[in-house]
Amino acid sequence: MQYLKEENMKELQFSIEIKAAKEKVWATLWEDTSFRDWANIIDEGTYMKGAMEEGKEIQFLSSVNGYGVTSLVEKLDPNAFILFRHSADTQASGQQEREKEWTGGTESYTLTEKDGVTTLLVKTEVPSEMEEVFTVRLPKVLERIKTLAVKHEESE
Template sequence: MTTLEFKIEVNAPKEKVWGVLWNEETYQQWTSVFGEGTYAVSDWKEGSKIHFLSPNGEGMNSIIYKKIDNEYLAFKHLSEIKNFKEMPVDDANQEWAGAMETYRLTENKGQTVLEAKMDSVEKYIDYFRATFPKALDLVKKLSEKK
């Protein structure tokens, strides 16, 4: 597994960027670059389960590993989801088990630096390198709206 790192500067306070990242409506907007209609199901509390899903029920079963409001959110991916059902961790889908995805916000003079890191299996590295910056650009645009 390879850890990919992405960074973008946003001309907005970190509280606003945090809201854009994790509020249901704006989350669905910026994650649409990964797949139209992508959404998350969770209570958004540290230690809780979270399902990242496409409209057809494909996605990832994860937990919220660490959460510091307006600063840091880490997801630990456990297994894939197919047809809205968590798949057992077996040879077919264990390659994602334990993968981490993190988001860190730091503020400096009204600017927020958003750093995202994610573990990826080899076959998706090029896809994420091309797609993740587009998602962060959308976060930036949504956060900088007045």
């Protein structure tokens, strides 16, 4: 399958240092309960549907409005890196031709750990008209991930 990236995409990049092992940060990112917690900042009621496996598709959907995106897990190195390629706008009832603003964009999460501190780097391509929204929300998302991961680290 060939993906064509929309012309109006902007790459955004954010990072945060978290005093927790990268395994704890990874779990915070992708375990269902914590994912729903931090993803709610981006789009209310967001959840994942599908397998988090390289080469498989996963859907990110909103339980509030039923919309989301279907993404290919293009590259996966557990506890270190994941790259999603957004392949189709989606509605809870199935893929559909809504706006194609996310089609072809990528989103990656990179974790590196040194001396018990994990740096989380998030790179995402967003439609130009959403740049301001994500520039405001993604730093809040990273702060929430940090809070959840530190709690996860301390509870062990």
